[in-house]
Amino acid sequence: xxxxxTPAAVAAALAALEGVLGDRLVRTAADRDAHAASExxxxxxxxxxxxxxxxxxxxxAICAACHAQGVPVQGWGAGTSLEGHALxxxxxxxxxxxxxxxxxxxxxxxxxxxxxxxxxxxxxETHLRATGLMFPxxxxxxxxxxxxxxxxxxxxxxxxxxxxxxxxxxxxxxxADGRVIRTGTGAPKTAAGYDLTALFVGSEGTLGLITExxxxxxxxxxxxxxxxxxxxxxxxxxxxVTEAIQTGIPMARIEFLDTESVRAVNAHAGLSLPLAxxxxxxxxxxxxxxxxxSARFAAIAAGHGAAGLERAERPEDRSRLWRARHDAYPAIRxxxxxxxxxxxDVCVPIAALAAAVAETAxxxxxxxxxxxxxxHVGDGNFHAILLYDAASAAEAAAVRGLIARMADRxxxxxxxxxxxxxxxxxxxxxxxAEHGEGWALMGALKAALDPAGILNPGKLxx
Numbered sequence: 001x002x003x004x005x006t007p008a009a010v011a012a013a014l015a016a017l018e019g020v021l022g023d024r025l026v027r028t029a030a031d032r033d034a035h036a037a038s039e040x041x042x043x044x045x046x047x048x049x050x051x052x053x054x055x056x057x058x059x060x061a062i063c064a065a066c067h068a069q070g071v072p073v074q075g076w077g078a079g080t081s082l083e084g085h086a087l088x089x090x091x092x093x094x095x096x097x098x099x100x101x102x103x104x105x106x107x108x109x110x111x112x113x114x115x116x117x118x119x120x121x122x123x124x125e126t127h128l129r130a131t132g133l134m135f136p137x138x139x140x141x142x143x144x145x146x147x148x149x150x151x152x153x154x155x156x157x158x159x160x161x162x163x164x165x166x167x168x169x170x171x172x173x174x175x176a177d178g179r180v181i182r183t184g185t186g187a188p189k190t191a192a193g194y195d196l197t198a199l200f201v202g203s204e205g206t207l208g209l210i211t212e213x214x215x216x217x218x219x220x221x222x223x224x225x226x227x228x229x230x231x232x233x234x235x236x237x238x239x240x241v242t243e244a245i246q247t248g249i250p251m252a253r254i255e256f257l258d259t260e261s262v263r264a265v266n267a268h269a270g271l272s273l274p275l276a277x278x279x280x281x282x283x284x285x286x287x288x289x290x291x292x293x294s295a296r297f298a299a300i301a302a303g304h305g306a307a308g309l310e311r312a313e314r315p316e317d318r319s320r321l322w323r324a325r326h327d328a329y330p331a332i333r334x335x336x337x338x339x340x341x342x343x344x345d346v347c348v349p350i351a352a353l354a355a356a357v358a359e360t361a362x363x364x365x366x367x368x369x370x371x372x373x374x375x376h377v378g379d380g381n382f383h384a385i386l387l388y389d390a391a392s393a394a395e396a397a398a399v400r401g402l403i404a405r406m407a408d409r410x411x412x413x414x415x416x417x418x419x420x421x422x423x424x425x426x427x428x429x430x431x432x433a434e435h436g437e438g439w440a441l442m443g444a445l446k447a448a449l450d451p452a453g454i455l456n457p458g459k460l461x462x
Contacts, residue, residue, distance in 0.1 A: 002457040003074070004091040009069040010048050013093070016065040018423060024052040024099070031075075035076055035086075035094045035192040041342045042084030042425050044458070045351030047094040054099045056172060056180060056211040064178030065207065066093055066454055069309040075177075078120065078458070082138075082343050083424030085151060089458035095209060097146055103127045104212070110186060111217040112169060117146020117210050124215075127438045131258075133217040136161035139420065143387050146210045147405070152202030154420035156325070158343075159378030160252045161218060161244075163420070169203050172212035176450040184214060191441055198447070204422055205456040207449045221284035225294045226318040227309040228299045229281070230274035233363060234258060234373075237277040238354040238442025239375045244307070245350050247300070249293050253282040254378035255325055259360070261332060261372040268331030269324035279307075279377075280325055309323040332372050332385045339370075339387040344403050344426075346410035347381040347419025356413055357382060367398045408433075423460045431460075 005013075027049045036046030048071075066073045069457045072092030079086060087096055103119035108131050115124060122142045124135050137148065139155035147153075149171070154163040161167070168401035170184025183196035200207055225396050231237040233381040257265065257278045266273055281297060283290040298309045310320045314398055324331075333341050346358045357373065364384060375382030386402060387397040407417040407430045417423075431439045443462040446453075 002090040002453070003069045004045075005069065007404050010091070011072055012337045013065045013069040013071040014049055016068075016220055017049075017062060017093070020058060020061045020065075021051055021053065024053070025052075026050045035096065037080075037082070037087060038079040038081055038425070040082050040084045040087070041340060041425070042087065042315065043093055044087045044425055047088035048091045050094045050096055050212070050341050052075075052096050052099050056093040056174065059095060059174045059209055060180055061178055062093060062095055063174050067177045067365055067452055070454060072457050073209070074080055075117075075146070075150065075209050076097050077117065077144035077150075078142065080141040080143045080153055081147065081424060082421045082425035083418070084148075085422055085424035085456070085459060086347055087425065089143070092454070097144060101213065106131060107186075108133060108216075110113060111219075112186060113215045115145055115213050115215065117144060117149075117213065119145050121145065121148065128217065132220055135167070135215055136218050137164055137167055145213055145215070149201050149210055149213055150203065150205050151422040152420070154368075154376065154379075154381065156253045156255055156322070156376055158320050158376060158381075158420075159254055160250060163235065165198065166199055167216045168197060168213055169216050170214035171197055171200055173200055173208035173210055175208045176452065176455050180211075181208075183323055186214065191360045202422070203461045204424060206446055206460050207455065209455075215242075223285060223287040223290045224252075224318065225283045225290040226312040226321060227281055227294065228273060228278055228312075228321065229298075229306040229309045230276040230278050230299075232276065232305045234277045235277055235354055235358055236304040236306075238377060240279065240301050240306065242350055242353060243300050243304070244297055245378060247296070249296055249300075250283075250285070250359070251281055251378055252284040253280070253322075254376075255280040255374070256357075256377040256382065257325070257328070257374045258372055259310075260327060260335065260370070260442050263373045264331040264335050264372065265328055268327060268334060269320070271320075271324055280321060299433060315329055328374055329385065331385065335372070336370055336387040340390040342386045342388070342403065343383055343421070344406060345375065345381060345383040345421045346406050346415060346417060347379070348410050348413045348415030352378050352413035352415065353380050353382075356409060356415070360384060360406055362404060367402055369395060369398050369402065369403065379419070381417065428460065431462075
């Protein structure tokens with residue numbers, strides 16, 4: 001881990017910030033502890049103080065003061081990241097964006113929204129409800145949009161609408177020394193220079209702090225069809241996904257749950273889904289279009305042994321199904337009360353998906369660690385939730401081994417060690433293997449934009 005700043009440097013930076021933020025610079029043990037843990041299993045230090053800015057100018061002042069003293073700065077959204085992205089590995093100042101939570105502008109004619117980073121996905125969804133528009137990226141958690149951009153978040157609808165990479169049109173970013181830049185424009189496309197928006201989306205706070213986002217919106221579908229179908233075996237379900245993708249059915253969502261995931265979801269949500277490998281699918285479009293798509297998928301599923309599609313016709317039934325899917329994490333944790341949970345993900349080419357899932361399932365079964373598999377298999381991305389006894393060194397070692405083999409397997413099959421969770425602290429060990437000299441280039445970009453190395457040190461880059 002990087003070395004923390006000296007006590008004198010921290011004291012000087014905090015003294016400067018008190019004049020800017022007043023009582024919105026907090027040093028209490030309770031606040032610092034709350035920002036030393038997230039939904040990640042990783043623990044790595046705590047900040048010396050937590051800042052709650054309201055404006056871009058205040059974020060710029062925070063960065064300038066910390067840059068002058070060499071004090072680390074890390075951004076904080078909703079704390080839902082899974083690889084330790086927002087943890088204060090070297091102390092310093094954590095910038096919590098919860099007070100920067102305004103929807104600044106919606107431009108229906110351009111299908112754009114401009115928001116501050118602390119706006120959550122569900123808040124934007126509510127704000128857009130009367131406009132006929134939606135923001136489709138849905139990672140499950142009610143994450144902040146700034147954090148979603150910083151980690152290049154994805155989710156259940158990425159198979160049709162893309163990830164944050166595809167839905168961020170522009171950004172306002174504060175650089176390490178306090179300079180403020182804007183990337184992108186309101187135009188649908190540009191050929192003017194480097195794509196700085198893409199550079200900052202997924203940079204995990206190592207290159208700058210996002211203080212405003214311009215987001216691409218989509219029309220709310222006229223009709224929605226949701227269904228579930230059970231398969232006789234895991235490989236049959238994955239094969240059905242592969243064929244459906246290859247035949248070009250424009251599915252809005254296609255989610256996989258193995259038998260243990262279904263068991264957990266049933267118990268947690270009071271459902272009675274079949275105890276078998278399961279696909280949850282959704283189609284968006286016109287009434288005729290979704291009917292045709294649903295029928296085509298039903299035929300493919302039947303060809304792989306599915307008993308048939310069980311449709312959720314009413315909006316409240318559809319919402320209940322997808323809420324159950326999004327709540328799979330607490331549901332699965334309840335399978336082994338008192339256990340710790342590590343959620344890890346990989347992503348592979350669609351053609352390699354069946355092999356990746358089958359090998360992973362066999363590996364987990366042989367380990368003796370409970371590890372249900374589920375995920376957004378429509379784009380080759382799946383997750384394992386590994387439940388272990390934290391007091392058992394043997395089980396902790398088994399979990400580390402499973403994570404390592406999942407990552408190595410994904411790379412062997414031409415994929416990536418993470419489809420949407422990001423790198424943070426947890427997966428830096430595989431960056432050189434995945435990117436080769438490209439990882440050194442990332443380090444060079446980091447050094448150019450943050451020569452003092454104050455922005456989220458210990459994460460992502462060499």
